[in-house]
Amino acid sequence: MLHLRLIVPADRTQAVLHLVEDTVGTTHLAVLTGAARDPQGDVITCDVAREAADGLLHELRALGIDRDGAIAVENIDLSLSDRADRAEREAPGEGVDAVLWESLTDATHEESTLSVTYLAFLTLATMLAACGVVLDNAILIVGAMAVGPEFGPLAGVCTALVRRAPRLAWRALLALVVGFAVAMAVTVGFSLLMDAAGLFKESQVEGARPNTSFIWQPDPMSFVVALLAGAAGTLSLTSAKSGALVGVAISVTTVPAAANAAVAFGYSSYKQAWGSTEQLLLNLLGIVVAGTLTLLAQKLFWAGRKRVRG
Incomplete structure (x- = not known):
């Protein structure tokens, strides 16, 4: 699993939330409204199966989050969560085979x-x-x-x-x-x-x-x-x-x-x-x-x- 931490301009928060929710293999979604100061915006965090991450990152960049906000990706060494296990099962393919092009x-x-x-x-x-x-x-x-x-x-x-x-x-x-x-x-x-x-x-x-x-x-x-x-x-x-x-x-x-x-x-x-x-x-x-x-x-x-x- 990968952990995504996003700083999202307020006018795009709903679009990002819909995108994350609709992406197969995501879980643990959290929103901190107005928490970001530099740049200003909302902080959104989620976990995503490695095999689903590349498509999600591509769509986030299409929304301009990398330009007007920030996208940080971290590897999760251990995740004890039934929801995380289910997200990995639902994601297509195997994580070890996935390519993160970014x-x-x-x-x-x-x-x-x-x-x-x-x-x-x-x-x-x-x-x-x-x-x-x-x-x-x-x-x-x-x-x-x-x-x-x-x-x-x-x-x-x-x-x-x-x-x-x-x-x-x-x-x-x-x-x-x-x-x-x-x-x-x-x-x-x-x-x-x-x-x-x-x-x-x-x-x-x-x-x-x-x-x-x-x-x-x-x-x-x-x-x-x-x-x-x-x-x-x-x-x-x-x-x-x-x-x-x-x-x-x-x-x-x-x-x-x-x-x-x-x-x-x-x-x-x-x-x-x-x-x-x-x-x-x-x-x-x-x-x-x-x-x-x-x-x-x-x-x-x-x-x-x-x-x-x-």
Whole structure:
């Protein structure tokens, strides 16, 4: 269940009350007349089943409540109420399958921000992966994959394509392009510094690396894995199963590929650098394609399940 707290202009209170009462899956409706001061209006609270929330939020925004009032949504961890149980049973579908498009758009917008923290995480992950590829250490590669924050902007691109939000798309693409460019540039300098200190050697990069050579040798399976990871990652975001993102992060080789390209470029091993770049682009493309198709499938699935009490 979700808890909605609304600040509603007085002239729209009745319209909002009718909307909430007519929406399948709502309960615990309360009205505090004139309680809001900034902005002025009435405070309306209710609980709504997750699978019914997206339609209700859409209608509330159509009434301009987000512009002239406020809409706040909170997850309810525990609700001991027969009415809440009945509301969840009446709502169409299952809550775990529901997509809150407003929440998804807001979350991906935040995760797609080109911030100092985002750049720091991506750069550190790429440098960590550089140590992994030079040492041929799979554990370091897995650690770097888990640290990398690149799935946020990738999810932002998918959401923007489905929601037709060009500003979000450009924001996410900027974070991806600038983020990887900065991370790879810093990693080139890092690898040269490590070489000067005697910790990296060209022979390690050019030699046999049975544990990490796949990073610069893309094949059809690379794209297949990226497709599966993109679908799984998108489902984890839309269903609030965020724990699955860890598995998604360590199943694709975006950060390791960027790191290997940077290290190989520093040693003028352009064949490896190009192969790693192909691996990186293949993974990014696969995730975006699968993520977008997953969101489209969910949108079509739920389009036919929305209903209103009559």
